[in-house]
Amino acid sequence: MASQNMGFFQRLQQLGLSAQQAFMAALAERQLPNYALYAQTTGHGDTHTLRTVLDLAWEKLAVPSASIDFDRQAEKLAECEPPAEDDSFGARRALDAVVSIAALLDTWRGEAPEAVLDVSRTSRAGVRAFIELTEGEDDAEKLALLVRDHPLTDDENGFQDAVLEAVSQPLSRDRLKAVRRLGKNEGVSNLGLSLDSE
Template sequence: MSGFHQRLLQLEPHHQQAFMAALCERLLPNYGLYAETTGQGDLHGLRVILDLVWERLAVKEARIDFDRQAEKLAELEPPLDDDSFGARRALEAVVALSALLDTLRGDALDAVLEVSRTSKGGVRAFIELTEGEEDAQRLAVLVKTHPLMEEENDFQDAVLEAVEQSPLDRDNLKALRRLGRNEGVSNLGLSLD
């Protein structure tokens, strides 16, 4: 296991949740683009659930029924029979947010790793789609050195450093959320604008 993954696992659960929430923020535009282009899904519904997560991170006593939120989230998944690239990226946003909700509901020990890998997996899939490299070894090198993957790794490093170094008070959570929103640009370099 990489040093990065070990650092994620060593975080307090609250800090893991903040890390995951920031990554979910960065995945939302992918879902939004899918919803906008297909008429499937509901970006606002996803946004509301993620906003409730941030509220809970800021106010530990906040009474939020995350079981109900998980039910609502399941309804926002792209249709199972849609195997398009956009649907798979939209599904990643739902899967990441679902893993985060699982931790708020009391289970999912490796959820933080799942969310990290989900975000990186979407970037890998995008590079594979856009570069069209057949040779597996060359593709592996290409993925590793691709600017989008470098950005993804830098982004996750920055989020991890932010949650490791700071008490998660309201101001630091706001800064983390801004970092996650990444000015509306997703992990694939896409934005709703």
Template sequence: MSQPTGGFHQRLQGLAPRQQQAFMAALCERLLPNYGLYAQTTGNGNPAGLRAILDLVWEQLSVREARIDFDRQAEKLAELEPPGNDDSFGARRALEAVVALSAVLDTLRGESPDAVLEVSRTSKGGVRAFIELTEGEEDARRLAERIREHPLMEDENDFQDAVLEAAEGNLDRDALKALRQLGRNGGVSNLGLSLD
């Protein structure tokens, strides 16, 4: 299979809005376990609430006639954010899941041309933060190199490439189901963590 031409970001921005939404929804699926782990360890948050909103996003993508009030969903989502005074590593990763889902909702409520790049960067940023935390490298250049070559970052890049490739196709119901499955990634998040 030949690689489509153009860099990753150009290809992302070249997607139709619905394809971008599907790309973002798949990335959100993979961020959800981070939120779930945060809720499990702190008792803060509501993973079922987050799941319900993401399920509505998928419903909107697969049933074009679906009439979902995404303004209302955005209000509900805002209530699911980790407390503002919690600056822990887990809270920041949980917040990334909320921010990514919020970006998808923005596109469903109207225009948000950069949302797809924001979600891509948010997911990669979480991986970068996790590697920085675990590698503890002082030298910035060496750390940057280590991040680039780290298996988690390679996995993240491969994952986003695979999702982009799937989103570039014809997104019928089966393709969306497959994309959602890909996003769920066997319940393992972008940080290699799972709830099990």
């Protein structure tokens, strides 16, 4: 598994910048329902702003000449973070979505060579944490096996592989739309959660 992952991360790093950005945008897209659910259940957060900032990132990918002030967008994004004192599971996964979009913005704001790896790992770690939370297994070895063989882990690995394949092709406008559709995943997040209203 580790060697396959190593190959995966190497391939990610070898992608051109716009392909890495499309990969990150797709993963952020799939984390967005987790944030929306957190905002809906707690009243904290601003899903609309998160959605708008991510939309601008997609726009920049489709129209590289688009003039977007990503420093300003990063400021708006920072205001969307869950309260620091909220250490709930929902808050941490909501923060994952914010952090993933922030990492994407960083690639336009300056050097962020690790950003694509960070976003990939953040999404996988969120899935792992969700399985650990829901399975209630205290034995570390059993838990590791549960996580490895869990359908959500399979789903996450398969999703990231599919996005990597998609962005490894030339990024025409149609391909970007397809990558975005892949990320939206019909409103279902990397944790298998969705907003009923979506």
